[in-house]
Amino acid sequence: MTPTAPTREEALALLKEFNKTDRAIRHALAVEAVMKHFARKHGENEVKWGVIGLIHDLDYEQFPSEHCKKTAEILRGRGWPEEYIRSAVSHGWGLCSDVEPTSTMEKVLFAADELTGLVAATALVRPSKSLADLEARSVKKKWKEKGFAAGVNRAVIEKGAAMLGVELAAFIEEVIAAMRSVAAELGH
Ligand SMILES: [Fe+2]
Numbered sequence: 001m002t003p004t005a006p007t008r009e010e011a012l013a014l015l016k017e018f019n020k021t022d023r024a025i026r027h028a029l030a031v032e033a034v035m036k037h038f039a040r041k042h043g044e045n046e047v048k049w050g051v052i053g054l055i056h057d058l059d060y061e062q063f064p065s066e067h068c069k070k071t072a073e074i075l076r077g078r079g080w081p082e083e084y085i086r087s088a089v090s091h092g093w094g095l096c097s098d099v100e101p102t103s104t105m106e107k108v109l110f111a112a113d114e115l116t117g118l119v120a121a122t123a124l125v126r127p128s129k130s131l132a133d134l135e136a137r138s139v140k141k142k143w144k145e146k147g148f149a150a151g152v153n154r155a156v157i158e159k160g161a162a163m164l165g166v167e168l169a170a171f172i173e174e175v176i177a178a179m180r181s182v183a184a185e186l187g188h
Pocket residue numbers: 056057060067091092
């Protein structure tokens with residue numbers, strides 16, 4: 001029997017079962033918003049892309065040293081479709097998994113994951129602390145400061161944008177717009 005597609009409600013409940021910190025939940029919501037934005041843009045399944053964004057870091061809070069592997073284990077245990085598991089795990093390509101992003105959905109996830117962190121961090125150091133008036137060029141400026149949000153792997157974002165064949169500034173602009181749509185939930 002083919003497993004049925006998980007709903008957003010199921011994905012959110014699972015996320016909250018394994019993640020208790022605001023940081024983890026907000027990151028999941030940010031990546032979900034970006035995934036939905038690009039699903040819409042490409043005429044793809046918004047629920048599916050959003051669900052994968054929500055649960056991509058499912059294991060990270062509890063099992064950081066087994067990141068990606070535990071997510072696969074948990075989702076398999078819950079009967080999730082293999083396609084969803086593969087896509088979630090592909091965000092850690094070269095870092096915690098050897099699953100290369102191949103579909104547009106996987107490439108967007110790979111490129112946007114770290115970028116949401118840099119966008120959020122850049123918004124926070126500005127006077128308004130808000131996403132509302134954040135521009136891509138502010139993010140680009142912070143890009144070059146290696147000490148700023150040092151945990152954000154710029155190389156991964158560049159690699160992801162190249163895989164998608166998109167220009168970085170334009171991609172940043174879209175990620176900001178997507179995150180703006182859920183600014184209240186993200187605390188911005
Ligand atoms: Fe991750």
